[in-house]
Amino acid sequence: MVKRCDSESGFTLTEVVISIVVITTLAGAFAPLIASSVRGIKLAGVRLQSLYSMRGEMERRLATFSGEKRRVTIKGRNQDGRADEWEVEGLQITVSGSGSEQQGEELLVSFVIPEEQPL
Amino acid sequence: MKLRDERGMVAIGGALMLLVVLPLLATALWQYSALELKNVQRGREDMQALFLARAGAEAVRQAWQQTADPKQRPFGQLDTLYFDLTTNAFTTNKPSRYLGTVDVEVREEAATADEVEKVTVVESTANVGSATRIVRLVTYPHRYGHQDPLLWYDPNEGRIPGTPIYTARKEPVIMRSSDGDTPISLDSRMIGHLWEGPPSVTFKASDIIFESPLQVVRRDDLYGADHGFDLVLEAEKIFFSGLEIARLNTIWDTWEYTVTLKLPTFDEELGLLGSTLLESNLVNVNDRGKIELSARYGQVYFDFNGRSVKVVPYTRFFILLPTGSPSSITPPGEGESPVKGYYFREEFRFDPNDILALRNGFDQYINEKVNEGVLIPIPVEHMVTRAHLERQRPFYWAQ
Numbered sequence: 212m213v214k215r216c217d218s219e220s221g222f223t224l225t226e227v228v229i230s231i232v233v234i235t236t237l238a239g240a241f242a243p244l245i246a247s248s249v250r251g252i253k254l255a256g257v258r259l260q261s262l263y264s265m266r267g268e269m270e271r272r273l274a275t276f277s278g279e280k281r282r283v284t285i286k287g288r289n290q291d292g293r294a295d296e297w298e299v300e301g302l303q304i305t306v307s308g309s310g311s312e313q314q315g316e317e318l319l320v321s322f323v324i325p326e327e328q329p330l
Numbered sequence: 331m332k333l334r335d336e337r338g339m340v341a342i343g344g345a346l347m348l349l350v351v352l353p354l355l356a357t358a359l360w361q362y363s364a365l366e367l368k369n370v371q372r373g374r375e376d377m378q379a380l381f382l383a384r385a386g387a388e389a390v391r392q393a394w395q396q397t398a399d400p401k402q403r404p405f406g407q408l409d410t411l412y413f414d415l416t417t418n419a420f421t422t423n424k425p426s427r428y429l430g431t432v433d434v435e436v437r438e439e440a441a442t443a444d445e446v447e448k449v450t451v452v453e454s455t456a457n458v459g460s461a462t463r464i465v466r467l468v469t470y471p472h473r474y475g476h477q478d479p480l481l482w483y484d485p486n487e488g489r490i491p492g493t494p495i496y497t498a499r500k501e502p503v504i505m506r507s508s509d510g511d512t513p514i515s516l517d518s519r520m521i522g523h524l525w526e527g528p529p530s531v532t533f534k535a536s537d538i539i540f541e542s543p544l545q546v547v548r549r550d551d552l553y554g555a556d557h558g559f560d561l562v563l564e565a566e567k568i569f570f571s572g573l574e575i576a577r578l579n580t581i582w583d584t585w586e587y588t589v590t591l592k593l594p595t596f597d598e599e600l601g602l603l604g605s606t607l608l609e610s611n612l613v614n615v616n617d618r619g620k621i622e623l624s625a626r627y628g629q630v631y632f633d634f635n636g637r638s639v640k641v642v643p644y645t646r647f648f649i650l651l652p653t654g655s656p657s658s659i660t661p662p663g664e665g666e667s668p669v670k671g672y673y674f675r676e677e678f679r680f681d682p683n684d685i686l687a688l689r690n691g692f693d694q695y696i697n698e699k700v701n702e703g704v705l706i707p708i709p710v711e712h713m714v715t716r717a718h719l720e721r722q723r724p725f726y727w728a729q
Contacts, residue, residue: 226342233345241356248356251363258370266377283389283420285434287408291401297393303385305418319378320413320429322385322420324392 261308261317269306269319276325278302283322301325375461378430383456383465385420386411386432390452391467391725394436398541399510408434430458439468452725467725473498475505475514475533482533488512488542490520490531490561498535500596506541513545513572516587521547521555529557534564534594543572543637547587552578552650558585560679564592566600567629567714572637577682579645579653588641590679593628601626607673612712620703627673627706629714634661635668641682641692657691669715671708672696678704 222230272278281303289295301324308317389411390404397403411432414425420432434454452467475482480498483490488507505514516531546561555578568591575588593601604621607613613621632639640658645651662668678699688694699705 226339229342230345233342234348237348237352241352244356244360248359248363251360251367255363255366255370258367259373262370262374262377269381281419283411284422285390285393285404285408285411286422287404288406289397289402290405292405295402295404297397297404299389299392299396301389301392303419317374318415318429319381320385321381321388323388 258308258317265306265308265317265319269304269321272304272306273321273323276302276323278304278323281322299324371459372461375430375459376463379456379458379461379463380465382413382430382432382458383454383463385413386434386456387452387454387465387467389420390434390436390454394450394452403436405436408436430456432456469725473501473503475503475538476507483507483514486512488514489517490514491517493531495532496534498533500536500600502537502539503533503535504539504541505544510542513543513548513574514540515545515548516551516559516561518548518551518554521551521557521559521587530560530562530590532562532564536565536594536596536600537567537569538563538565539569540571540573543574544570544589545572545574546589547576549642549644549650552576552644552646555585555646559587560590561588562590562592564594565628566593567631569631569633570639571633571635573632573639574642574656575640575680575682576642576644577686579643581647584683586682588680588682590677591628591630591674592678593626593676599626601628601676602673603627607706612709613673613706614709617700617703617706620701620706622675622703626676628676629671629708630674630678630705631669631671631708631713632659633669634659639692641680641685643682643686654686657685657688659692659696667710667713669713671713672700673706673708675704 279302280300282298282300284296284298286294286296301322304321304323306319308319390408394403409422410424411420411422411434412425413419413429413432414421415427415429416425432454433456434452436450436452438448439451440448450469453464454466455462455464473480474485475496476485480496480503481491482496482503483505485506485508507514520531544561547555547559558578573589576586578585578587593599602612604623604625604627607621607627608618608623638658638661640656642656643653645653659670662670681695685692685695688698696705700707
């Protein structure tokens with residue numbers, strides 16, 4: 212046997228108003244947080260995509276030796292234990308990311324010595 | 331009427347539930363968002379650190395390789411490198427704004443359990459933000475001919491003792507005396523003891539790179555010489571940095587102290603087939619007709635940077651005298667490549683007697699061998715430089 216509801220009169224106005232007030236307050240309080248979280252998730256996706264594009268570009272340039280000719284000075288000790296320095300010439304490869312950046316530089320940097328392929 | 335019997339209280343209850351659930355959901359979403367951003371940030375720093383570490387390792391590897399004297403090569407912990415964001419360049423001085431730091435260490439490690447063979451390790455550690463990446467470059471056992479277990483010559487005196495055959499694995503071997511200038515020569519005892527020693531010594535490797543001059547026999551050793559001698563070099567690519575061969579006329583005979591070039595066989599026959607030279611256009615158009623299709627060719631290079639390729643004639647009648655002038659290959663002119671390279675057909679021997687018999691000496695001899703197709707000039711664009719030979723298997727990455 213199905214038990215019938217003994218009241219079929221619905222919500223009273225007071226109840227509805229209180230509910231609406233509670234929900235609106237809650238939504239108002241958390242809307243900025245939710246919106247900012249959604250924006251953050253979207254931004255993370257965009258930055259991740261940009262990062263992988265940069266990585267791909269960097270690998271391509273490293274493989275094709277396309278960079279800017281630069282000299283790097285290395286300082287330290289030689290095998291004899293004496294202070295020494297060495298200057299090497301190679302290609303500096305810099306790949307910048309697109310879009311705004313708030314947390315540091317969106318930049319990949321490397322250095323490679325171009326080599327001709329032997330026979 | 332009891333309060334819990336009011337149906338509307340269900341709605342209020344639901345709203346109050348939202349009071350708990352909605353903040354929880356919003357906080358979870360915010361946490362997730364922050365974590366995602368943090369992950370991307372970490373990924374970015376990690377990637378930046380990886381490429382910076384590679385940059386440091388590559389720069390130090392180049393410094394190591396371009397320094398010919400092993401004692402002058404970088405070793406131990408080197409100064410920290412920074413990537414300066416203001417000048418967009420690497421520097422050893424700490425800048426105010428930098429992308430990250432690179433610390434490189436060069437050290438030797440045992441390559442085998444018995445610690446006989448050692449490898450050089452270039453370990454580069456980059457730090458960007460909170461990320462750290464380490465890459466390693468490791469030399470293949472990069473052998474000098476004087477190192478154990480080869481012991482092809484004494485590095486201080488440059489003398490080759492009397493073992494008939496010296497074989498390396500299929501790898502390049504560098505021939506260099508301690509100071510670089512002392513020539514590598516046959517041991518005097520071998521020159522003067524025909525009955526005790528073999529008439530030739532063979533060095534076998536995939537490539538043989540002479541960083542010191544090869545002077546097959548030294549003048550003083552010819553006083554006691556009682557036979558000629560061949561130094562057989564079995565390698566696919568042979569690089570000379572100065573070569574001196576000799577002829578000795580005596581009352582009884584004429585002896586030659588020279589070099590024979592051969593192609594080695596390891597698990598396969600090394601060298602390039604004549605047909606490959608043609609198909610791959612590795613020779614000048616004028617020389618195409620001289621190629622023997624089924625023959626194998628090696629490569630020999632003469633680096634004329636301050637060093638010559640010559641044959642010296644001597645005569646010995648009780649005392650030793652030079653006979654005439656040495657005959658040299660004319661070095662390349664200014665503006666030309668300082669290196670001359672030839673494909674040599676399997677088993678090529680420089681014949682001092684033939685060279686000295688020719689009016690125009692070594693140059694004419696080379697021209698005749700080129701016309702015979704025994705030596706084929708290598709076009710400059712297909713030459714393998716000394717640096718290439720050194721770099722054939724110098725380092726491998728271990729990331």
